[in-house]
Amino acid sequence: MSQGNYNVAADVFSFGIVISEAIAGSEAEDIVDDTRTKDFGLDCAKIKTLYGTSESVMVNMIIDKLIELAGWCCNLDPTKRPTTDQILGRLQRIQLEYQAQHLKATTSPSSAITTITTTTTTTTTTNSSSNSATTLH
Numbered sequence: 001m002s003q004g005n006y007n008v009a010a011d012v013f014s015f016g017i018v019i020s021e022a023i024a025g026s027e028a029e030d031i032v033d034d035t036r037t038k039d040f041g042l043d044c045a046k047i048k049t050l051y052g053t054s055e056s057v058m059v060n061m062i063i064d065k066l067i068e069l070a071g072w073c074c075n076l077d078p079t080k081r082p083t084t085d086q087i088l089g090r091l092q093r094i095q096l097e098y099q100a101q102h103l104k105a106t107t108s109p110s111s112a113i114t115t116i117t118t119t120t121t122t123t124t125t126t127n128s129s130s131n132s133a134t135t136l137h
Contacts (some may be wrong), residue, residue: 009078015087016042016073019066024050042074058101065094 021027024047044067051067054060069090075081082090 007078008084009081012073012081012084012087013078016070016081019070019073020047023047023063023066023070026050039076041076042071044068044071058098058105061101062094062098065090065097069094 020042047067047070048064051063054063069082069087072082073087
């Protein structure tokens with residue numbers, strides 16, 4: 001942009017900045033000194049430091065992939081930035097990976113056993129309460 005050439009690559013760079021703002025929870029002006037390299041590139045490791053970590057492995061996976069995407073979008077060489085189709089494809093892959101992990105977590109044998117145990121316990125308690133109520137009459 002310093003030469004006056006504005007195109008989609010500039011928008012892609014801006015999108016990378018928006019991703020970094022969302023992850024850091026701050027506006028770019030507030031984090032620019034903490035997240036940029038000397039040549040004004042995006043320092044992905046510093047973005048990760050600002051976010052920290054979550055207790056959720058899935059959330060950490062998503063954050064890592066979004067930081068990686070932000071770094072790609074903010075490449076100082078506009079010819080090395082992703083196209084909008086590549087960004088969309090990456091976001092869709094992140095979504096699919098999340099859905100697969102979520103499905104795996106909710107359908108694992110240990111969750112099924114917990115669900116069955118909880119249902120059985122609830123049913124037994126309800127039946128016991130009903131029997132007690134019947135006995136009292």
